Amino acid sequence: MKNAGAEKVAVLLVENQDVWVRAFIDQRAKVKQILQNERFDNRSVDLPASIINYVLRAQQPLILEDTAKSGFFFSDPYIANRAAASVLCMPVFNKSTCAGVLYLEKAVVLGEWTENMVRVLDVLLGQAIASMENTKLYDALDFEKKQQQEVRKEVDTHKYTIKRMSAELAMTEERERRNIADDLHDSVTQNLALSVLDLKKMAMGVENEQKKRIDILQDRLNTAVHQIRSLTFQLSPKILYDFGLIAALEWLADDISEKHGIEVSIVNKLMLPERLLQLDETTNITLYRAVRELLINVCKHSGGDLAIVALWGEGNLFFISVTDNGKGLMNKELSAKRGAAGFGLASIQERIEALDGRVEIDEQRRQGFSVTINIPLDVNSRRQS
Ligand SMILES: Nc1ncnc2c1ncn2[C@@H]1O[C@H](COP(=O)(O)OP(=O)(O)OP(=O)(O)O)[C@@H](O)[C@H]1O
Numbered sequence: 001m002k003n004a005g006a007e008k009v010a011v012l013l014v015e016n017q018d019v020w021v022r023a024f025i026d027q028r029a030k031v032k033q034i035l036q037n038e039r040f041d042n043r044s045v046d047l048p049a050s051i052i053n054y055v056l057r058a059q060q061p062l063i064l065e066d067t068a069k070s071g072f073f074f075s076d077p078y079i080a081n082r083a084a085a086s087v088l089c090m091p092v093f094n095k096s097t098c099a100g101v102l103y104l105e106k107a108v109v110l111g112e113w114t115e116n117m118v119r120v121l122d123v124l125l126g127q128a129i130a131s132m133e134n135t136k137l138y139d140a141l142d143f144e145k146k147q148q149q150e151v152r153k154e155v156d157t158h159k160y161t162i163k164r165m166s167a168e169l170a171m172t173e174e175r176e177r178r179n180i181a182d183d184l185h186d187s188v189t190q191n192l193a194l195s196v197l198d199l200k201k202m203a204m205g206v207e208n209e210q211k212k213r214i215d216i217l218q219d220r221l222n223t224a225v226h227q228i229r230s231l232t233f234q235l236s237p238k239i240l241y242d243f244g245l246i247a248a249l250e251w252l253a254d255d256i257s258e259k260h261g262i263e264v265s266i267v268n269k270l271m272l273p274e275r276l277l278q279l280d281e282t283t284n285i286t287l288y289r290a291v292r293e294l295l296i297n298v299c300k301h302s303g304g305d306l307a308i309v310a311l312w313g314e315g316n317l318f319f320i321s322v323t324d325n326g327k328g329l330m331n332k333e334l335s336a337k338r339g340a341a342g343f344g345l346a347s348i349q350e351r352i353e354a355l356d357g358r359v360e361i362d363e364q365r366r367q368g369f370s371v372t373i374n375i376p377l378d379v380n381s382r383r384q385s
């Protein structure tokens with residue numbers, strides 16, 4: 001504007017088939033605006049529509065040194081009524097496409113718009129348009145990035161909700177199991193135990209063959225009581241509710257050793273008594289089920305004969321690991337199998353993460369298989385309160 005000595009300058013750009021006033025400076029009226037949403041046909045914009053439309057169509061610069069002698073354009077109300085004595089209007093190109101127009105006017109006739117001036121303005125505007133395009137592109141990219149972040153955030157929220165729901169579902173299932181285990185204990189086991197006592201009394205009054213038969217019956221009933229007790233425990237480990245996680249894990253270690261013939265040792269490296277751990281019921285049962293699944297995996301997959309369950313604390317984290325001396329797993333094998341073959345490891349991960357904990361499988365081991373679980377203790381006590 002300074003170089004051209006113009007008193008009014010406007011930059012109009014074509015976007016989505018509409019013409020928008022992007023810059024507007026009127027020194028006489030002391031107006032300087034960068035208009036973002038002003039459509040050119042809007043009457044509030046003080047410009048000669050006929051000149052601008054002509055240049056947009058012709059895509060050629062138009063110089064009117066004296067608008068009073070401009071013939072056709074003189075019929076434009078703006079030209080007829082105002083003091084625009086001399087006008088230069090030229091197209092603006094962006095990569096050889098007409099992107100809009102530059103409009104300049106002076107209040108004096110013979111504006112002395114030279115061809116050289118048109119060339120300089122053409123170069124300057126080309127650069128300005130390119131940088132505007134880059135800004136727009138950057139804004140679009142930025143917008144897309146923000147949208148992606150929003151979507152990711154939403155997905156994370158849904159994932160978290162699903163994890164919580166599945167943990168809640170698992171706990172409901174756990175409560176049901178506990179109810180069934182209690183019913184089994186109170187009805188079937190008690191009845192069987194009473195029957196064994198009755199048989200014992202009956203056996204006292206009889207001899208020989210009959211006594212033998214009663215003894216056999218008694219043995220069978222004792223085995224049934226034992227089996228139901230073991231079933232009841234697998235359904236819901238009463239010891240866990242009555243005596244806590246470590247006692248339940250010790251019982252589990254003995255049970256698995258006895259049934260599957262592997263050695264299971266518990267290594268308790270906790271520096272504080274269990275009651276001070278203050279793990280809530282959900283955490284206790286989740287950890288117990290996780291260790292059980294890992295030990296069953298040792299029996300099923302490892303081929304080893306020793307499993308070590310270690311417990312320790314570090315800062316506000318409580319750790320449990322299960323390590324065996326079996327064949328272990330190659331890196332690729334685990335990645336390929338995870339999520340495809342078994343449900344066990346995936347389910348442990350889901351339930352532990354729902355408690356804000358983490359499950360780590362040591363994939364770098366050369367021998368054996370090792371899984372470490374950690375649970376934050378402060379979250380645990382917050383959940384309890
Ligand atoms: N202690 C282990 N030693 C060697 N491989 C193991 C061990 N534990 C798990 N794996 C491997 O990891 C896979 C996934 O275990 P995961 O517990 O998820 O499934 P699964 O035991 O095969 O089936 P599910 O638990 O659903 O009955 C197993 O199929 C096995 O190949």
Ligand SMILES: [Mg+2]
Nearest residue numbers: 297342344345
């Ligand atoms: Mg398994």
